[in-house]
Structure formats: C-alpha cells, structure tokens
Amino acid sequence: MHNELWYKDAVFYQISVRAFKDSNGDGHGDLRGLTEKLDYIQNLGVDCIWIMPIYPSPLRDDGYDIADYYNVSDEYGKLDDLKGLIAAAHERGIRIIMDLVLNHTSDRHPWFRASRSDKNSPYRSYYVWSDTDKKYEGVRIIFGDIEKSNWAWDDKTQQYYWHRFFSSQPDLNFDNPAVQAEMLNVVRFWLTLGIDGFRVDAPTYLFEREGTNCESLPETHTYLKRIRYLIDNEFPEAIMLAESNQWPQELSQYFSSGDEFHMAFHFPLMPRIFLSLAENNAAPITEILKDTPSIPENCQWAIFLRNHDELSLEMVTDEERKLMWHKFAPEPQMIHNLGIRRRLAPILNNDRCKIELVNSLLFTLPGSPIIYYGDEIGMGDNLNLPDRNGVRTPMQWNSSPNAGFTKGEPFTELIQGQYGFQHVNTEAQLANPDSLYRAIRRMVHIRKEHHVFGRGSIHFIETNDTGILAYVREHGGEKIFMIHNLGNSIKSFTQPGEHQSEYINLLNNETQDMQSMKLNPYSYHWMKKK
Ligand code: NOJ
Numbered sequence: 001m002h003n004e005l006w007y008k009d010a011v012f013y014q015i016s017v018r019a020f021k022d023s024n025g026d027g028h029g030d031l032r033g034l035t036e037k038l039d040y041i042q043n044l045g046v047d048c049i050w051i052m053p054i055y056p057s058p059l060r061d062d063g064y065d066i067a068d069y070y071n072v073s074d075e076y077g078k079l080d081d082l083k084g085l086i087a088a089a090h091e092r093g094i095r096i097i098m099d100l101v102l103n104h105t106s107d108r109h110p111w112f113r114a115s116r117s118d119k120n121s122p123y124r125s126y127y128v129w130s131d132t133d134k135k136y137e138g139v140r141i142i143f144g145d146i147e148k149s150n151w152a153w154d155d156k157t158q159q160y161y162w163h164r165f166f167s168s169q170p171d172l173n174f175d176n177p178a179v180q181a182e183m184l185n186v187v188r189f190w191l192t193l194g195i196d197g198f199r200v201d202a203p204t205y206l207f208e209r210e211g212t213n214c215e216s217l218p219e220t221h222t223y224l225k226r227i228r229y230l231i232d233n234e235f236p237e238a239i240m241l242a243e244s245n246q247w248p249q250e251l252s253q254y255f256s257s258g259d260e261f262h263m264a265f266h267f268p269l270m271p272r273i274f275l276s277l278a279e280n281n282a283a284p285i286t287e288i289l290k291d292t293p294s295i296p297e298n299c300q301w302a303i304f305l306r307n308h309d310e311l312s313l314e315m316v317t318d319e320e321r322k323l324m325w326h327k328f329a330p331e332p333q334m335i336h337n338l339g340i341r342r343r344l345a346p347i348l349n350n351d352r353c354k355i356e357l358v359n360s361l362l363f364t365l366p367g368s369p370i371i372y373y374g375d376e377i378g379m380g381d382n383l384n385l386p387d388r389n390g391v392r393t394p395m396q397w398n399s400s401p402n403a404g405f406t407k408g409e410p411f412t413e414l415i416q417g418q419y420g421f422q423h424v425n426t427e428a429q430l431a432n433p434d435s436l437y438r439a440i441r442r443m444v445h446i447r448k449e450h451h452v453f454g455r456g457s458i459h460f461i462e463t464n465d466t467g468i469l470a471y472v473r474e475h476g477g478e479k480i481f482m483i484h485n486l487g488n489s490i491k492s493f494t495q496p497g498e499h500q501s502e503y504i505n506l507l508n509n510e511t512q513d514m515q516s517m518k519l520n521p522y523s524y525h526w527m528k529k530k
Pocket of ligand 1: 061064065101165201202243308309
C-alpha cells in the first residue's frame with residue numbers, strides 16, 4: 001500500500017457508523033457491523049472510508065460535539081474494535097480516515113465543565129469568554145435556523161462564551177498554547193492507532209480577531225500547517241481533508257504551497273453540478289472550474305454530490321439559490337439553514353438518467369470523488385426527522401425485516417414507500433445487472449484503471465449547444481473525452497478538429513464515431529481513441 005499520493009487516485013466512501021450495520025442487535029450501527037460489511041465496500045471499488053465522528057458525545061450535533069477526544073463511544077464499540085476494523089480494512093487495501101473536530105468541543109467535555117465552573121479555573125482560557133456579546137460583531141451565524149448569536153450567556157460565571165455552531169458546541173481558544181498542544185496530541189493519538197488521516201471539521205474558524213469575519217485568518221493557517229508538519233514527519237502517508245465552505249480563491253489557501261491540507265472539498269462546484277442540470281447549461285460548472293486556481297502537485301480536490309449535512313447553498317448567488325430551492329426543494333420542510341436536507345435520489349426525482357449523469361460528473365471532474373453511503377443504491381430520506389437526520393437513516397442491505405441493518409429495534413424509523421428497503425437495497429441491486437449500483441460500480445472501476453481521472457488536466461471543449469458539457473482529461477499521454485448531455489432532448493456532438501473518428505466508449509466498449517455523435521437525453525460518454 002506504500003504510496004504517498006494515494007489520495008489523488010482514490011475513491012472515497014463516507015459512512016455514518018450508527019446507520020451502517022448493527023452487529024449486536026442494540027439497534028445502533030457499530031464498528032463490528034461496519035467491519036462485517038467491508039466486502040461490500042471493497043466490491044464497490046472504494047479505496048478509503050471516511051467515518052463520521054465515533055467519539056463519546058452527548059449527540060447534540062450527531063457526534064460533532066465531542067466529550068472525549070481519546071476514546072470511542074460505547075455505542076460503536078471499543079478502541080479494540082476500531083483497531084480490528086482498521087486491520088481488516090488495511091488487509092483489503094482500504095484506508096480509513098475519521099473526523100477531527102478542532103474548532104469546538106461539546107459543552108459536556110470536562111474542559112468546558114471546568115472552564116465554566118470558575119473564572120479562575122486553569123481551563124477557563126481553553127474557551128473564548130467575554131463580558132460583552134458585542135465583540136466580533138457581524139460574524140455570520142452558520143446554524144441560523146436555531147442560533148441567533150455566536151455568543152451564549154453563562155449564568156454561573158456571568159460571561160458570554162463564543163460558539164460558531166450550536167451553543168452546545170463552545171469554540172476552543174486557539175490563542176491558548178495548551179489548546180494547540182492538546183490538539184496535536186489528539187492527532188498523534190489516532191494516527192498512532194492506525195487511522196490514515198482526517199476529514200478536518202470546520203478548520204476555517206479556529207481563531208477570532210476583531211474587525212475580521214473570523215474566517216481563514218493567517219493564524220488559523222499557521223496552526224493548520226503545524227498539524228501538517230507533524231503528519232509529514234511522523235505519518236507521511238496520512239492525509240488532512242479540509243471541510244471549508246468557501247469560494248475557490250480562499251479555499252485554495254488551505255493547500256498553501258502544498259504544506260497545509262492534502263485535500264479540500266470543492267464546495268462551490270457541488271451546487272453547480274445540480275444547477276447545470278437544472279438549467280440545461282454547462283456554464284455554471286465550466287465557469288467555477290475556470291475560476292478555480294491550480295493547486296500544488298501533491299494536493300487534490302474532494303468532489304461530492306451529497307453528504308450528511310444539507311446540500312449547502314452558501315456558495316451560490318441569491319438568485320441561483322432561489323432557483324435551486326424551486327427545482328430541488330419545492331416544500332418548505334426540505335430547506336434547512338440555506339440548503340436542502342434531502343438525499344441525491346429524491347432531489348433528482350428518482351430519475352435514473354439524471355442520477356447517473358451527475359455521478360458521471362462526480363467520477364470524471366478533476367479531484368477525488370466521495371460517495372455518500374446509500375447513494376450508490378439510490379436511497380431516500382425521511383423529512384419527518386428533525387435537523388439533518390433524515391439523510392442519516394439505516395443502510396438498506398436487503399428486504400428482510402429492518403433492511404438487514406439490525407436484528408433489534410432500529411435507532412430510527414426506516415424509510416417507507418417508494419424508497420423503502422423492500423424496493424431499494426444492496427442485495428437486489430447486486431443481483432441485477434441493470435441496477436444503479438451496477439452502473440456506479442462500473443464507473444468506479446473504469447475510473448480506477450486510468451490515472452487521468454485523478455491526476456489529469458482538464459480542457460473544456462466548445463460546442464454550439466450550451467447544454468452539452470464536454471471536456472478532455474489528459475495525463476501522461478493518455479486522453480479521455482467526456483461528453484454529457486445536460487438536457488432532455490437528443491443532441492448531436494462533433495469533436496472539433498478530430499479527423500480520426502474511431503473512439504471507444506469506455507462505459508460499454510462500443511466503438512463510436514466522434515465526428516457526429518448522437519447524445520440521448522441526459523446521456524454521458526467516456527471516450528478514448530482506439
Ligand atoms: C460540519 C459538519 O459537517 C456538520 O455536520 C457539523 O454540524 C458542523 N461541522 C459542526 O461541527
């Protein structure tokens with residue numbers, strides 16, 4: 001497995017351990033359950049699993065509120081179960097990264113309990129306290145549906161504490177060297193245990209400074225580089241993946257000169273994939289990628305369609321957001337904060353052609369793709385569940401009671417109706433050569449045969465139809481042409497300046513003439529010269 005740039009070619013798979021597979025019948029997914037399902041994950045072609053937080057937590061934010069950085073919550077098992085999972089995954093050539101939540105802890109964390117117990121506690125300065133809530137005015141409120149201020153009042157010690165997310169998630173004070181050292185220890189602890197890296201939660205907000213928006217400050221980057229330095233010196237194959245919801249220029253600062261993050265989610269690209277489809281227009285995608293600075297050789301974008309949060313619409317204009325709400329979230333309960341709290345298949349009306357089309361973009365645009373568990377079989381969501389829980393329901397393995405997820409009482413209601421496990425499950429889709437799972441698996445496996453997808457340059461091909469998105473990816477002498485029809489009418493495509501007409505479509509091994517290609521509605525073609 002030795003390969004320092006492995007993440008550039010990798011296919012990632014994001015998992016909620018609670019929702020994936022229960023091994024002991026208590027109704028909650030756990031680490032042993034996930035270990036049992038590694039064959040499924042391997043078969044799909046996954047190179048790296050990202051597991052969402054498994055730390056002890058009061059679960060006010062599904063584990064992104066950590067009460068102990070050095071342990072696994074009982075619900076998921078023991079540290080030994082995690083070691084078992086890592087060993088079993090590594091045996092299959094699969095790596096595992098986990099969430100690292102630097103910015104804040106749970107209000108139940110012993111540091112915060114001590115901090116709020118007494119103004120003179122040595123832990124007081126682990127958090128950001130103030131006599132007034134007028135400091136850092138104008139800083140945006142991220143969880144605006146629930147929180148009305150970034151300050152929360154503490155009755156006992158008569159001061160406010162700072163929080164960028166829920167008030168139950170007080171921000172750590174990174175101006176305190178003890179906090180900085182503490183978090184380096186956390187990093188070292190998990191990497192020593194065998195974890196292959198981190199999806200770093202909310203790295204944007206570590207420091208606060210008056211007169212700024214308290215985002216992506218120079219101090220923040222300096223500290224993040226310290227983590228990278230530790231990793232490079234002690235765990236050279238481990239990676240850091242940035243969850244920073246910013247515009248491309250600011251986002252690319254997280255790569256710095258190749259000495260900060262290895263990877264960063266391309267947040268502005270994601271909604272534009274949906275927008276391009278909605279408008280039958282390639283421009284949203286081509287423009288944002290043209291605006292994206294090139295990144296150092298050892299860095300990589302992480303591309304995704306959906307994840308465990310709402311489909312974020314922070315990185316679009318007001319007008320584009322309205323259009324996307326109208327198209328993809330027609331009912332008010334589908335909107336959360338600014339985004340859309342639905343899964344991929346329902347967002348696209350369960351339209352198989354559109355689901356495959358956006359997946360084709362996921363697997364062929366520059367970067368490494370991250371599949372959200374269950375989206376490969378077209379799972380649905382449950383809008384009756386609060387917050388973002390509706391997209392975190394149990395994985396649907398088969399049509400037996402409780403979807404084969406648990407022998408006990410599932411921690412949450414299973415999806416009913418059209419997307420219920422009786423109709424949508426892995427067992428049925430593995431057995432059916434025409435299933436969505438098979439189509440996704442095919443794309444994943446073809447992608448894995450060509451370095452061009454993870455490493456190649458991209459060049460957009462001009463066409464006379466704005467609803468055709470065509471580009472060529474090129475690397476080390478290999479060239480693959482990707483042609484997508486974003487609309488619902490038949491179109492034709494001519495590869496300009498190409499006199500040799502014989503191309504092979506990698507997806508079905510058929511020879512096609514690229515001098516006049518017929519593009520069916522929402523079709524996608526991965527073409528290579530014969
Ligand atoms: C981003 C995570 O994706 C989200 O689920 C969480 O609520 C916030 N960060 C706060 O940790």
